[in-house]
């Protein structure tokens with residue numbers, strides 16, 4: 008055991024900015040005023056696994072510009088969480104009708120209607136939300152479906168997203184504890200630091 012006194016900081020996820028590597032239509036997403044962002048929304052998606060294939064699926068099947076979420080979380084082949092940034096934060100993507108001007112969209116790979124997310128996926132979803140606190144969102148995080156009900160009725164969705172087995176209440180509690188430095192075993196970025204691209 009001697010000779011190795013370096014302590015591994017258990018950063019909860021690997022991260023990569025892949026915005027420029029994804030297919031997208033020429034027109035691009037409209038830009039928005041990032042200071043108006045008020046919500047982090049969690050989503051499910053399993054039409055594909057690779058962010059490139061997910062972007063292409065939405066182009067082909069929805070005729071959308073490209074990847075409709077700002078972040079995508081997967082597990083890698085070792086079961087570790089990996090977060091991709093898939094759209095710039097100034098881009099008004101199509102993640103959630105009614106919240107696209109004011110929401111940051113986090114897609115979690117999988118289908119959580121009947122199956123709970125792996126622990127590391129769940130924790131990465133909470134840690135990423137806490138890392139984004141610089142946007143003054145605090146713990147205003149919610150699942151796609153529940154966030155739609157925070158809006159007038161015309162925005163309500165029938166879609167079950169991220170699904171009832173993704174416990175948004177519990178995820179929000181982890182975010183709250185991370186924000187007050189009261190969560191053990193998980194770490195977040197120091198205040199003011201970021202790895203993602205805003206514009």
Ligand SMILES: [Zn+2]
Pocket residue numbers: 049050051102151152168169
């Ligand atoms: Zn959704």
